[in-house]
Amino acid sequence: MKITFIRPNMNARKASDALQPLVFALLAGLTPPDIETTLYDDRIEDIPFDEPTDLVAMTVETFSAKRAYDIAARYRKRGVPVVMGGFHPTLVPKEAAQHATTIVVGDAESIWPQLIADFQQGRLQPTYRATALPSSLNIFFDRRMFEGKSYPPLSLVQWGRGCPHQCEFCSIHAMYDTYQYQRPIDDVITEVEALDSQWLFFVDDNLFAYTKQFTRLLEALKPLHLHWSCQISLEVSYDKTLMTLLEQSGCQAVLIGFESLQLSNLRQMNKLWNVSKLDYATAIKRFYDHGIMVCGTFVLGYDDDTPDSFEQCFDFALTHKLFLSNFNPLTPFPGTPLYRRLQQEGRLIRENWWLDEHYQYGQAVFHPKQMSAEELEQGCFDARRRFNTRASILQRAFHLKANMRNWRNAVFHCAANMINRKEVLRKQGAFLGEHF
Ligand code: SF4
Known part of the structure; x- marks a missing residue:
């Protein structure tokens, strides 16, 4: 078989x-x-x-x-x-x-x-419904099928699934609610050791949930002398001890969802906790003080965003020399609270946009409050394009504490930006599906 x-x-x-x-x-x-x-x-x-x-x-x-x-x-x-x-x-x-x-x-x-x-x-x-995973489940990843395929030289690892937060637009929240599953740390470390790779990416939706478990993971990673990156919530920066451990365990880069610079938007998306203790600039500085590069993502089109919001987010990302950044039009994914709200408010332009033969990647699929759908699409693309010019990539590279702290960070900055630049231009306006 x-x-x-x-x-x-x-x-x-x-x-x-x-x-x-x-x-x-x-x-x-x-x-x-x-x-x-x-x-x-x-x-x-x-x-x-x-x-x-x-x-x-x-x-x-x-x-x-x-x-x-x-x-x-x-x-x-x-x-x-x-x-x-x-x-x-x-x-x-x-x-x-x-x-x-x-x-x-x-x-x-x-x-x-x-x-x-x-x-x-x-x-x-016809249908199988998964049950909750026991934390004792012994998971073995058989990676032989990836051999010979042209993936970037990053080894992917997963500690757990789910996230304790409930951001309105997030598919992860829609799928897991606040359920979280984490593998035993010893299993993760055994797997990482067997991978024998210097460059790791934790694919977890949000690597930081609970201080005690996260501290144990970082302590266990420390002796392995790895270089790793992950997606993580900003709250980790509140804890100076954790930040020191992040650096000591080999954390090289983090992806953080800043989403918006407007408090009212953060409140509406249920992410006001993002600024509950530190403003964004202070939080970013804490990562840089530990030599950790920051990729920041923004989502535009919430109700208090105006045509000025694109420039504000772009300026913020450039000023703080984020090594990567994305400016995404708010997109209502099916099953999310955002999708239901916009549907109830009668603001969806295309209900099943993911199957619509006229939908093109990067388009806004709902009516924003303070701009047109076309302005939202164009504003996001312009910000992405300008952030990924060669001049911008070079300007952001010159950050001696993070992006150019050592040759590894410099290589990572350049490689990630060149790939991202290509993909930004390739994806914009592409139709979904396309025939074979
Ligand atoms: S913090 Fe990130 S992963 Fe968690 S619910 Fe919010 S957007 Fe989703």
């Missing part, structure tokens, strides 16, 4: 920023050894549709849903059953079920062995 894992792209154009789809290493690790597994990552390679396979399994995000449904149709046409899981099928299961043989709602690892057993016995169910 053979299972083909597929990571769909958002359209037919290949990407240069695709990271290893770790979920398939996890599923491969849970697959009985007598079953052959293979991976095709649609973002970086063509899918050989004629290759024999018994079962296809895909992870689907909202931006890749349209193309995932096209891929599924091609396999199902020749009688190959297709399993879909991930954020999108979990948040809009009725829609995904129309395009898949089977959908998985929630994290697949708790039901994957049962799903395979059912398939082998010819009784694959």
